[in-house]
Amino acid sequence: MLDHILSILIFFPALAGVFGFMIHKDGMRAYGTAVAAIEFALSLWLWFAFDSTVSGMQFMENIPLVPAFGINYILGVDGISLFIIILAAFFTMIGIASLTDTPNVKNMIITLLFLQMTMIGVFAALDAIVFYVFWELSLVPMLYIIGAWGGPLRIYASVKFFLYTFAGSLVMLVGMLFMAYFFYQATGVWSFAILDWYRLILPESFQLWLFAAFFIGFAIKVPMFPFHTWLPYAHGQAPTIGSVILAAILLKMGTYAFIRFSLPLFPDASVFFMFPIAIIAIIMIIYTAMVAYAQEDVKQVVAYSSVSHMGVIVLGTFALNVEGISGSIFLMIAHGVVSGALFLLVGVIYDRRHTKLMSEFGGLAHVMPRYATIFGLMLMASVGMPLTINFVGEFLSLLGFYQQSHILTLLAGIAIIVGAIYMLAAYKKMFFGDVTNEKNKNLPDVSKRELLALIPLSIITVWLGIYPKPILGPINTSVESVVQLMHNKATTQEAKSRIPSVITITHGTQASAKEAH
């Protein structure tokens, strides 16, 4: 069974979703939770069976799909994708378990299960076309979730989300076809297998164009400035569960794809574009923090802070060394946990008051102390307090980029601190002071069902903040091989010097990991 565990992980939820059509709607919530829990258990089993000393791909499956054109169904995980898969399974479970009174709950759960298939498919795929299939397919359930359960502007938001990402990924598809063609020219065989592509050394001029083509697809997904405009609409209109999944998992597809495709395939182009991208990342951090400060809707604050942190992830990725990339992957997990939790928390208050305007609240700490505590913890994590999960990732990302540019890192670091202001301001508006609004006087505190979702997230936030090694170890091992591959493949002198060979760096990484906790 372990030989096919990735296929099982991908298709089990979808299959269960199909069976879900036959279940009565009263039992649907229990059914969905059970399916997602089994899926999560399977993903934990994957972790258990995963050999963290191995840097390469594990649990590989390879079935020819269109051999005449080099398309194969290839799956595999390494330390980079392992935890994102677990995260995806975890958040789908939490999301379904914490679903509140949603109309048409049956369709919602079936859609979520299909969405889970596409998400895990993206992170497990090792063939570009298979990757693309899942990448595109993930748009459909999300389109439906936003469009059918969202706010008043939901149709506009969902169509905008769909078209932006669809257009971007078509350009990426052209890039993929070019990659396969170059591989064909070099070897005489068509192949879309990513591991095959890794062996291909391209001249820098080709790399630049291909990098750009892939970049458009990924950057819209992340979303990077100035392609981010779909995101506030999507978050603003999506139901709680949609925002949670979007922030926790779907955005990670973009940053994950940078590490899976852009860096190892185009090392010279990555170095070439390193500073422009870093500058965009810093703009993302500062600009979105400023926009977040101006928001009146607490969900928009969380949405923009989410974009802001994605900027740090991008910065870490384009540090192009082990610390930076490991840090950014760790931060992807951390950001998933924290921003997912924050969206859930916003959902809690929205369920009670059906408004997300901060001006409607105030003094909630008196009325809902447990809620205020958990919110406070997640907010500290989001700001990047030491001993919380985000700190480890942000620290490593910045440490990584420090080796490339001191000034930009300093700017980014300050920006993160400044960014903390809006979170604290939002917290102050909502929780401190007296209860001024009559409607808030008798709000019930978090229920058991909500705690069921929030407590595990809180535990993870603190636990991995103090002791990140179980996750950071496997990530490091795989990232080292990626960086080494980039170093070996780089053709220009500039790239060779910017991308350090790993052998000398290993010790430093462990030291910095220790510093982090």
Added chain:
Amino acid sequence: MLSPVNVSLESLNLMTLAPMLIPIVGALFILVIDLFKSNLDRSLYVMVSILFLLLDFGAVSDAAGVFSKDGIVLGVFDVMLIDGLALLSQFIIVGASIFFIPLALTNKRFHETSYPEFFALFLFMIGGFQFMVASDNLILIFVGLETASLALYTLIALHNRDKSFEAAVKYFTMGALAAGLYSFGAMVFYALTGSVEINQIATVLAANSYADIGYVLIGVVFMLASFGFKLSIVPFHTWTPDVYEGASSSMAGYMSIVPKIAAFVVAMRIFEFLIHSGVVWLEIVLYVFVVVTMTAANIWALVQSDVKRMLAYSSISHAGFVMAAILIGTTQSNSALFLYWILFSFTNLGSFSMLWISRQKELPQGQATDHSFERFSGMIKTSPIAAVVMAIFMLSLAGLPPFALFWGKVYMISSAVTSGYTVLALIMALNSAIAGYYYIKLIVFMFMKDPVENGTVETIANSSTALKTIVGFSLVGTIFAFVALNPLLEFVTSFVYNSGY
């Protein structure tokens, strides 16, 4: 004293004629049945047609066997030609027709399908298309084209809505004009080379190294305009949406598939050698046609308020997309054309059948068209399965993986990439993105809006077992296309390659 003509039957190679004769015999058979006993149920005619088409399919497969053994076969004074293009397109023509004809078995009775002439004309039309693709003789192509077109005009006019007469007349006028242009183009080529066989024309032109390039270009212009009408290339497309709107949905779906593939094959035969002759001017013109057709049709489709007109524009855009294959002109692109069209047939047959299922007997008061977007509002609540099926067809047309047309698009764009048409590849990709919007629009109406208030809207009123079966077939073909992709690709590529394209 004339000496007696002495032709041995063997040299005629009559087996090359067999596939076309079968539907014609079938048509005559149906007419004869009607002579002896009228007012038979339409299901009988449907089944008889299917039987003859199956025989036809068998004959084509038989010819395919001969082709893969012996290569290109000529017959009947060398006017008939069996090569890979002819066979592949006949597979599509006959195959799509087999799936199309049961659509006559609707739940409600429509008067056109209760005439036996409908089925006879239908079979004549198929014979005509088969003649058209299985020859490189310009005269025989013309005969086939006109046989098929005249039958098609009548089939459209049989649909008893006001707009269908308008559509038939419009189509007839345009078709007549196209026929005139075609014959003029053929005349120019004959005057230049003394032959009406395309390969002869190519040889002669190449031999004198395109000395009369001016006249060649005149011939090309006429041919291009003529095929522009048939393939609804912008700006010769103007009839298409109106005719699709006037024809019944099933007929419109059929028209978006079968006549086009026949025209594509002929266009491929004529333009391929011209493109390879290095006439730069022609390449530029084709390039412009391809890009404009793809893009403009997409933009018009964006603003349609009727699903059928939207699909009409979308099929123009698809035709432009596929026209790119002829421009690129490599084995890979020509294979991509057939692959694309096979996958497109499944999807488009499915989506037009879904429209056909939703056809009303009479147009209700205050409703201008049969298939406005509003009619599909909230379909997920009123008939959820139909909504999901329709959504899958739309996603496939948009080129969303893993549905059928995605693979066609990938292979087609890849063929552009491989032959250095990078900009064209990007334009194709961006056009797919634009197209995404209007396909999604229907999904938005079906899944995200509430059903129309009065509740009289019936979206699956016309369904019957036969229709559901056809939709089921198209659905399976659309979803699981990737399973059959490899054998299909190898089959298509070997046939195209062995025909020298």
